[in-house]
Amino acid sequence: MSRALRLALLLIVVGCIYLFLAHPYWFPSGVSASSASIDYQFRIAFWIFGALFVVGHLILIFVLSKKPQTGSKISHGSWRLEVTWTLAVTIIFFWFNISGERLWSKIMPSEKKAGDIEVEVTGAQFQWYFRYPGADGVFGRTDVQKFAKPDEGNPLGIDPGDPSGRDDILSTSMVVPAGHTVQLRLRAHDVIHSLFIPAMRFKQDTVPGMEIHSHFTPTQIGNYEIACAELCGMGHYRMRAVVRVLSEEEFQRWIKAQETATASH
Amino acid sequence: MPIISDRVEVERKPKLGGGGPGKIPHRRGYGGGDDGDHGNSGDFHSREQRMRRYRIGMTLCIVSVTAVFVLLTMVYVFRMGKGRFDEDTRRWVRDWIPLTLPYLQLWINSLVLLLSSLTLELARRSMARKEEFAAMGIVPPRFGRDLPWLGITVFLGFCFLAGQVLVWNILRAQGAFLASNPSRSLFYILTGTHAVHLVGGLVVLLYAVAGRLLAVRFESQRIAVEVTGWYWHYLAFLWFGIFALVHFARG
Amino acid sequence: MITPSIGSTGSTEKSFLRRHFFTTDHKAIGRGYFFLSLAAVLVGAWLSLLMRIHLVWPRATLPFLDEIKPEDYLAHLTMHGTLMVFFVLSTVPQAGFGTFFLPLQLGASNMAFPRLTAIGYWTALTSFLVLMAAFVVPGGPSGAGWTQYPPLSALASAGPGQGLGTDLWLISIGLFCLSSLMSAVGFVATTTRHRAPGMTWLRMPLTCWSWFVTSILILLAFGILLAAVVLLMLDRHAGTSFFIPGGLLISGKAINHSGGSPLMWQHLFWFFGHPEVYIAILPAMGVTSHLLSVFARKPVFGYKAMVGATLAIGALGFMVWGHHMFVSGMNPYAGFAFSTLTTAIAVPSAIKTFNWVATLYGGRIRYATPLLFSAGFVSLFITGGLTGPILAQPALDVYLHDTYFVVAHFHLIMAMAGVFAIFSATYFWFPKMFGRMMNERLGRWHFWVTLFGAYTTFMPMHLLGIAGHPRRYSELSGVQYVAAMAPLQKFVTVAAIVTLLGQIIFLVNLFRSMLNGPVADANPWECSTLEWNSQISSEGFSNLQPHVNHGPYEYNISGAEKDFVMQDAPAS
Numbered sequence A: 001m002s003r004a005l006r007l008a009l010l011l012i013v014v015g016c017i018y019l020f021l022a023h024p025y026w027f028p029s030g031v032s033a034s035s036a037s038i039d040y041q042f043r044i045a046f047w048i049f050g051a052l053f054v055v056g057h058l059i060l061i062f063v064l065s066k067k068p069q070t071g072s073k074i075s076h077g078s079w080r081l082e083v084t085w086t087l088a089v090t091i092i093f094f095w096f097n098i099s100g101e102r103l104w105s106k107i108m109p110s111e112k113k114a115g116d117i118e119v120e121v122t123g124a125q126f127q128w129y130f131r132y133p134g135a136d137g138v139f140g141r142t143d144v145q146k147f148a149k150p151d152e153g154n155p156l157g158i159d160p161g162d163p164s165g166r167d168d169i170l171s172t173s174m175v176v177p178a179g180h181t182v183q184l185r186l187r188a189h190d191v192i193h194s195l196f197i198p199a200m201r202f203k204q205d206t207v208p209g210m211e212i213h214s215h216f217t218p219t220q221i222g223n224y225e226i227a228c229a230e231l232c233g234m235g236h237y238r239m240r241a242v243v244r245v246l247s248e249e250e251f252q253r254w255i256k257a258q259e260t261a262t263a264s265h
Numbered sequence B: 001m002p003i004i005s006d007r008v009e010v011e012r013k014p015k016l017g018g019g020g021p022g023k024i025p026h027r028r029g030y031g032g033g034d035d036g037d038h039g040n041s042g043d044f045h046s047r048e049q050r051m052r053r054y055r056i057g058m059t060l061c062i063v064s065v066t067a068v069f070v071l072l073t074m075v076y077v078f079r080m081g082k083g084r085f086d087e088d089t090r091r092w093v094r095d096w097i098p099l100t101l102p103y104l105q106l107w108i109n110s111l112v113l114l115l116s117s118l119t120l121e122l123a124r125r126s127m128a129r130k131e132e133f134a135a136m137g138i139v140p141p142r143f144g145r146d147l148p149w150l151g152i153t154v155f156l157g158f159c160f161l162a163g164q165v166l167v168w169n170i171l172r173a174q175g176a177f178l179a180s181n182p183s184r185s186l187f188y189i190l191t192g193t194h195a196v197h198l199v200g201g202l203v204v205l206l207y208a209v210a211g212r213l214l215a216v217r218f219e220s221q222r223i224a225v226e227v228t229g230w231y232w233h234y235l236a237f238l239w240f241g242i243f244a245l246v247h248f249a250r251g
Numbered sequence C: 001m002i003t004p005s006i007g008s009t010g011s012t013e014k015s016f017l018r019r020h021f022f023t024t025d026h027k028a029i030g031r032g033y034f035f036l037s038l039a040a041v042l043v044g045a046w047l048s049l050l051m052r053i054h055l056v057w058p059r060a061t062l063p064f065l066d067e068i069k070p071e072d073y074l075a076h077l078t079m080h081g082t083l084m085v086f087f088v089l090s091t092v093p094q095a096g097f098g099t100f101f102l103p104l105q106l107g108a109s110n111m112a113f114p115r116l117t118a119i120g121y122w123t124a125l126t127s128f129l130v131l132m133a134a135f136v137v138p139g140g141p142s143g144a145g146w147t148q149y150p151p152l153s154a155l156a157s158a159g160p161g162q163g164l165g166t167d168l169w170l171i172s173i174g175l176f177c178l179s180s181l182m183s184a185v186g187f188v189a190t191t192t193r194h195r196a197p198g199m200t201w202l203r204m205p206l207t208c209w210s211w212f213v214t215s216i217l218i219l220l221a222f223g224i225l226l227a228a229v230v231l232l233m234l235d236r237h238a239g240t241s242f243f244i245p246g247g248l249l250i251s252g253k254a255i256n257h258s259g260g261s262p263l264m265w266q267h268l269f270w271f272f273g274h275p276e277v278y279i280a281i282l283p284a285m286g287v288t289s290h291l292l293s294v295f296a297r298k299p300v301f302g303y304k305a306m307v308g309a310t311l312a313i314g315a316l317g318f319m320v321w322g323h324h325m326f327v328s329g330m331n332p333y334a335g336f337a338f339s340t341l342t343t344a345i346a347v348p349s350a351i352k353t354f355n356w357v358a359t360l361y362g363g364r365i366r367y368a369t370p371l372l373f374s375a376g377f378v379s380l381f382i383t384g385g386l387t388g389p390i391l392a393q394p395a396l397d398v399y400l401h402d403t404y405f406v407v408a409h410f411h412l413i414m415a416m417a418g419v420f421a422i423f424s425a426t427y428f429w430f431p432k433m434f435g436r437m438m439n440e441r442l443g444r445w446h447f448w449v450t451l452f453g454a455y456t457t458f459m460p461m462h463l464l465g466i467a468g469h470p471r472r473y474s475e476l477s478g479v480q481y482v483a484a485m486a487p488l489q490k491f492v493t494v495a496a497i498v499t500l501l502g503q504i505i506f507l508v509n510l511f512r513s514m515l516n517g518p519v520a521d522a523n524p525w526e527c528s529t530l531e532w533n534s535q536i537s538s539e540g541f542s543n544l545q546p547h548v549n550h551g552p553y554e555y556n557i558s559g560a561e562k563d564f565v566m567q568d569a570p571a572s
């Protein structure tokens, strides 16, 4: 029985190691400014805790195979050992913790720079809307309850009476230029949703009744999927959108096209 | 017994893991969930045990009730300070409409509650005096001077509740309904929760009052009164806490 | 004057009703909780099966059931989580085994407040029935997840099941809070007042310690949840706006609430919710510590360290709730504090792990089924726990939050580890609870299936999470990169089905042994704690007075004639 148990544990350890080395599924390649450092932190994490997992189980297997001690040597515990391993894990955990805090303080704070792209993201059951301030760089005021008419292309309820809203550009996919920081205004007008862009290593809930500011910096041209990561109802699983990262000039062209389109309305 | 335990004391040297040094065995607690009822109910010692047990229980209830009220207070303060997010100006604006409290009524209620606390204490004392008789199995006599304090307490308790209802009516007459503004909601929540807990206390007191009819053992009555006493005083204290909150943090 | 007053056991009553329904005997109540949890776990596990099947074969129709719709999936999910967390893991290890064995292990004849304990049980049962009722009401059960975030949970128009189903969920949980509070009061009072003479704090078995600390957590946490639930109810029906903000437009209808904060619910819920997960695991830890010592025939390694760690976990448990809210919109700077505190709480857990391992070291190990499951617990706790500190980092959790990585984390450390402790406790205490032994061979088979089942089911979920697969997706077709993960999801489903089939072995063993297993003698495991005292009558200890002279884990002490010393053996 003892041998069987040890064998089973060994099998499990080997199996888990294999699973993570083979990893049939893994991170999508990171395409935002901060993804490199985040992936690095992940690598550290998996190596440290993977090692602890293996060591832990090997020790478990070892103690299961140990010969019984005899009466007098039976141990009730030893403060020396307690202190040693407590210090050991404390050092490991907090070293890891501090490196994580460093990373967080690097990627989290947002200061607006010239050339940043402003996008307002609105989550609604079960659709994402992306709004650009347009030529005047000002978002028009909205009142969903009064003006929202999804069928007439005004799902966000932009106030027709507000001039700064006339040139706002509305899109169902997020179009951004590579290399510019995207400053997001996240909102929702029914339930909580969560804007999840795996390729950007980005996630942020959109909470009704408040406006959350966040940011990321796409670095590579391409299309990347957005998924909704907060349970928002039966359509949660299909609340999908796409980030289209364009080159500088393509983006300008797109903006122009949109502006003329909205103007013609 | 003590001799053995003394030997335990000297012989077993402190050991980590083995359960530590054997202290002098605790004599408190016969280890019964029900001592006091199993044969030896007459014995003073086990009566003490029951009393202690219920005191502990009550302390625990108070701890958990406190947690709830601390939380509600935090919600109150947070909600008052934070306000709501205004879509147009895009900043947080205070939407807290101060409540005009019916102070007269509130003070009367406070007074009533305070009085009830007092009478309950008197009830407790008079019962404590009768204890010995009960122990001897003699039906305790009525001392001339002591009034039916317990009854009076219950009465005052109901008066307080009635007073609270009055307060709520006055507010509703002002058009201050539960849903009309966070200040209203939280006032009703705080006072309401307090009232509910008070009702709990009243039920136990009623049990003690009706004890004679229900043929509840005197000693159980006494415990009920003693322990509810703590709870009752605590609720009075809590009431003034709430009063202070809604007064000073009117907004 | 002689009518029984508050506190009599009533187990002396002979009438059937008295014995089985109005009994205040802690043993009967403990057994009651056991069967309640068994019922809950069967429903919960069945729901998980339906979820798994729907997830990978959305169009599959099972016999007797028609096709599962996405909203059904969410309903199943919510009920699964609720049943498993509240009615299984917060019920059987604490209220179940605790009510049964706490008084016995302390040398008391009953819980301190037998009637309160009994009322607690009936409340829990009612709460369970109320929750089950949601299956038959129009719209079905709530689909807002076990965390019930508003506005989704606050507005009936937000989806099917958000009407009556959610009301029932809230009522049921409210009742459950009351029941837990009632039983917790009894636990603490019993532990503080009714230890037999000589049962000093440091002679209490570690099971009692963890039941004690857990009860304190319950007293502080469940009141909070109760308050939160009441507030949410008011938002739903009395028009208040604690959690519902203004200007909402749901399925074309304007909602006229104003100024509530959805985040406030999250704070309230997780301030309860994190202590809750330790409420779920602490008794399991206690059982494991106890059993490892018994079956390694060796004192628990570092008893005092264990007690200290238990207390530390209890205290820290209230300071880390924010780690569930890193991307919720809470002030991102709070992330620093919560991250550090969460890392801190991992340390006492690690201390426990080390002590378990050290307890096994050099023991004369007896490989009975309870030991196997306890060893499995240690393995699963390490595996599931180690992903915790990773999730505790805002920078990493931003990516992992609400993905299957989290699902993997809590199924390994909570679900599987917790269930393993339940199993080991069942196999271990079965002789005391039902007077018979369970079958060892079936027990072993059950262990092997469940151990490998647990790992094969939940290990791959890490990869799903790492690849960005969000939680609570009722179908994979909605998002392309998620759809690509179907093969691995299929694998998980198959593994889950096998694991669940493996549980049949357990159920067969359980009921067969209950009816005609070999009759157990007083102390089949040669365990030193009081509940195995051969003199216990159906009255518990009420008639004899155990006098405790020894620590709880005196195995293979040099100089003793047997290889263990009963706690109430005369002092050497």
Ligand code: HEA
Pocket: A052, A053, A055, A056, A057, A059, A089, C147, C277, C278, C280, C281, C323, C324, C342, C343, C345, C346, C347, C349, C350, C353, C354, C357, C381, C382, C384, C385, C386, C387, C388, C389, C391, C392, C393, C397, C400, C401, C402, C406, C409, C410, C413, C414, C415, C418
């Ligand atoms: C029993 C339940 C339980 C337990 C014990 C834990 C334990 C821990 N949990 Fe977990 N957790 C949950 C249940 C539990 N969790 C649940 C249910 C959720 C999801 C809720 C939901 O959203 O639905 C969750 C979610 C969750 C999150 C949020 C994830 C997210 O939603 O984004 C976080 C983040 O910090 C977290 C952290 C931790 C940590 C740090 C621990 C630590 O306590 C872990 C400590 C343990 C160890 C560190 C292992 C010790 C072993 C070693 C150190 C090995 C070394 C040994 C040798 C070498 C011999 N948990």
Ligand code: HEA
Pocket: C034, C035, C037, C038, C041, C045, C048, C049, C051, C052, C077, C078, C080, C081, C082, C084, C085, C088, C089, C092, C144, C145, C146, C147, C407, C411, C414, C415, C416, C418, C419, C422, C423, C426, C450, C457, C471, C472, C473, C474, C496, C499, C500, C503, C506
């Ligand atoms: C104790 C907690 C527990 C347990 C045991 C389980 C068991 C299982 N869980 Fe569960 N699960 C949760 C707690 C638990 N889960 C929670 C909290 C959630 C989150 C809900 C939410 O998001 O809102 C969740 C969500 C969840 C999901 C995520 C769905 C999603 O996000 O889209 C999935 C998906 O596969 C899943 C699968 C399973 C499976 C296959 C099993 C099992 O079937 C595995 C095999 C089962 C067993 C081994 C149990 C048998 C045990 C016994 C028979 C005990 C005997 C009892 C007595 C003796 C009294 N669960």
Ligand code: CUA
Pocket: A123, A124, A125, A126, A192, A193, A194, A228, A229, A230, A231, A232, A233, A235, A236, A237, A239
């Ligand atoms: Cu939107 Cu989930």
Ligand SMILES: [Cu+2]
Pocket: C273, C274, C277, C320, C321, C323, C324
């Ligand atoms: Cu947590």
